[in-house]
Amino acid sequence: MSVVPVGAGEHTPGPGRVFGLHSSFLLLVAVALGAIGAACSTDDVSPKTLMDGSGASAPPVEIEGVSTPAVLTKVRVVAVAAIEPGSLAAKCLRGRARDAHPTGRVVERIGVASATVTLRDMSGLHGCDDSPGRREEDRRWCGSSFGRLYGGHLRDPRLDIAGCSTADGRPMGFAWVEVTRGARYLVVEQPGYAEVYEAAAGLPVRISTTTGVRVEGSRASFDISEHDAHGRLLRRYQLTAVPTG
Amino acid sequence: MIVTLRFLIGFVAAFCLFVAETASAYHTRFVADNCNYASPTPTSFITRDGSTTVALRARYEGYQWGGGCWNDNNVDDSPGDPTENPSTGGEGGDCSGFTFKVWRESESTGDSGFYQWGMLRDVHGPYRAEHFKSGTGAPNVTLSKSAAIKMDALASQNHVGMIYAKNADGTDQIIEAKGEAYGTNIWTRTYRGDSSYGGVRRTGWSG
Numbered sequence: 001m002s003v004v005p006v007g008a009g010e011h012t013p014g015p016g017r018v019f020g021l022h023s024s025f026l027l028l029v030a031v032a033l034g035a036i037g038a039a040c041s042t043d044d045v046s047p048k049t050l051m052d053g054s055g056a057s058a059p060p061v062e063i064e065g066v067s068t069p070a071v072l073t074k075v076r077v078v079a080v081a082a083i084e085p086g087s088l089a090a091k092c093l094r095g096r097a098r099d100a101h102p103t104g105r106v107v108e109r110i111g112v113a114s115a116t117v118t119l120r121d122m123s124g125l126h127g128c129d130d131s132p133g134r135r136e137e138d139r140r141w142c143g144s145s146f147g148r149l150y151g152g153h154l155r156d157p158r159l160d161i162a163g164c165s166t167a168d169g170r171p172m173g174f175a176w177v178e179v180t181r182g183a184r185y186l187v188v189e190q191p192g193y194a195e196v197y198e199a200a201a202g203l204p205v206r207i208s209t210t211t212g213v214r215v216e217g218s219r220a221s222f223d224i225s226e227h228d229a230h231g232r233l234l235r236r237y238q239l240t241a242v243p244t245g
Numbered sequence: 246m247i248v249t250l251r252f253l254i255g256f257v258a259a260f261c262l263f264v265a266e267t268a269s270a271y272h273t274r275f276v277a278d279n280c281n282y283a284s285p286t287p288t289s290f291i292t293r294d295g296s297t298t299v300a301l302r303a304r305y306e307g308y309q310w311g312g313g314c315w316n317d318n319n320v321d322d323s324p325g326d327p328t329e330n331p332s333t334g335g336e337g338g339d340c341s342g343f344t345f346k347v348w349r350e351s352e353s354t355g356d357s358g359f360y361q362w363g364m365l366r367d368v369h370g371p372y373r374a375e376h377f378k379s380g381t382g383a384p385n386v387t388l389s390k391s392a393a394i395k396m397d398a399l400a401s402q403n404h405v406g407m408i409y410a411k412n413a414d415g416t417d418q419i420i421e422a423k424g425e426a427y428g429t430n431i432w433t434r435t436y437r438g439d440s441s442y443g444g445v446r447r448t449g450w451s452g
Contacts, residue, residue: 096379099402099441136381144375146402148329155329156311162354162371163381171354217282218352218371243373244311244331245339245403 046071046193047112051132056112059185059196061231066187066194074110077201080119092117092128096144100126105201112195113166116174116206124148127158127206129174133165143174153178154204159241161213161220171213173220175241176204180226183234189223218242275307275323276334280314280367285360290451291349293396300347300396300407300420302364303429307337308422313346314338314367321428328425337429338369340405343422344377344398345370347407348447350384357383357449374405377445386446390437393444399436400445406434 046069047056059072076088080102083089088108093100102119109116115130129143142164147154157175164172179186179199186197188207197205212221225236307321311331315338316322323335338346346368349359354371362368372382378400380387393399398407399419406421409431419434436442 139379144379145373146375148403150329156331158373160373160376162373162376215353215371218369242311242331242369243341243371243376244369245329245341245373 045069049112050074050110051113051115051130052110054110059231061185061229063185063187063194063196063225063227063231064233065225065236066189068189068192068194070187070194070196071112072196072198073112075198075200076108077105078108079105088115088117088128089119091140092119092126092144095139096128096141097126102126105203107200107203107206109197109206111197111208112190112193113172113210114164114174114208116208118176118203118206120149120203125154125158125176125204127174127176129160129164129206129208131164131172131208132167133169133172135163135165139163145174145176147176156244157239157241159220159243161215161218161243164208166210170210171215173209173213173222173241174206175208175220175222175239176206177222177224177239178204180234182228183226184229185227185231187225187227273323273326273334275336276309276312276314276367279316279322279336280365281363283363283366285349285362285366285368288349288359288361291359291449292452293394293450294452296347296349296396296407296447297409297420299349300343300409303338303343303347303422304420304431306429307335308339308425308428309333309335309337309342310339310425311342311369312336312338312367313342313362313369314365315429317364326425335425338422340422341373341377342369343429344405344407345372347396347420348384350382350447354382359449374400375402377405378402378443380445384447384449386448388444388446390442390444393437393446396447396450398445398447399434399442401436401439401441401443405445406436 056071063070089106101121106119117128119126125147127145128141131142135142143160145158147158160174186205188195209222219242222239226234302317303315305319306315310329315336326333326335346362398405406419408417409420410418416435418431420431422429
């Protein structure tokens with residue numbers, strides 16, 4: 001803005017004046033474009049809402065090493081005996097996970113473009129996935145997963161890339177991640193923002209990606225970092241997974 | 246003397262570790278040494294007999310969790326891979342990868358077209374057993390088990406196998422990638438009478 005008076009103050013007669021006006025005009029345009037560019041680069045383009053329509057919020061601590069705006073996903077832990085009718089957990093247990101006999105606690109998560117349920121029974125880990133995109137036959141859940149546990153751990157992340165999609169039809173990928181001991185937050189890089197998941201109930205965290213799916217090659221990649229309760233970075237890695245079994 | 250003994254023990258231990266690592270690594274070279282990423286050949290139609298032929302080429306070959314590449318030498322070229330580890334790079338498909346390839350499906354779930362994949366093309370496809378069970382993907386539909394015929398599949402949450410032939414006693418001969426310890430073969434199964442299994446059909450057969 002401070003440059004404008006300089007250009008406006010030029011009064012060169014004749015051809016020079018034309019040149020002067022032209023250059024001032026160009027200068028103004030350049031300044032305007034620069035201002036717009038600057039505004040664009042500092043605009044917060046992070047999502048303002050989560051998939052259930054509730055407002056997106058920032059995590060309670062600063063997440064070290066994450067440069068894009070961080071969006072905290074919602075997590076709800078409920079005891080199996082206290083599952084309410086109509087809840088995500090109840091719908092999952094009536095639907096894709098109807099053969100499960102859950103024990104302990106169930107974890108419901110709402111992300112920017114995802115909703116998931118994770119539960120455990122004697123046979124292993126069960127999950128239901130939801131996304132904003134269309135799905136076949138108007139199914140309640142776009143995906144579901146089951147993973148056997150060996151010594152309490154999964155052997156692969158049970159990637160699902162077959163049924164879920166974004167609102168504009170891009171395939172989404174869902175996977176379970178077992179967080180490192182001491183990790184409280186798990187962060188997945190998304191385009192323009194970082195999605196923050198809080199570890200809960202000792203169960204693997206069901207994460208999603210809206211851009212990491214590679215249809216050709218049938219795989220998905222997740223750029224992940226894990227952080228302690230104070231947001232300190234514990235580790236950063238890329239998880240690449242394929243559907244299995 | 247003691248120092249020499251310690252050195253010898255250390256040397257022997259290191260040598261054993263090296264041999265063990267080399268031996269275990271041997272079983273993980275199949276994909277790296279043999280498989281490719283060639284594009285599939287689109288085909289205008291497929292028949293159940295044609296898919297049977299595709300399936301039989303994998304008979305007696307190996308099993309690889311998350312895999313989809315095999316040759317046709319009737320030997321599991323990577324026996325003893327760790328189970329349920331998608332990174333071991335062994336020969337064979339897993340149950341869903343095998344079905345995907347035999348049914349000649351697309352990696353795009355919205356595409357119900359037919360694609361001929363080479364045996365040595367390492368591809369698993371986007372589906373797991375539970376996707377087949379629920380009829381996920383444009384080419385796949387559920388159907389009653391009583392209606393399932395040759396080269397339809399019977400799928401559960403954890404496994405999928407294709408019907409090679411029906412037995413008179415109500416059981417089926419199933420061609421399937423069964424597990425690391427078993428490889429890919431035909432076995433008599435009672436999936437049709439198992440409530441955890443459902444029927445699945447690849448749509449679009451020409452005959």
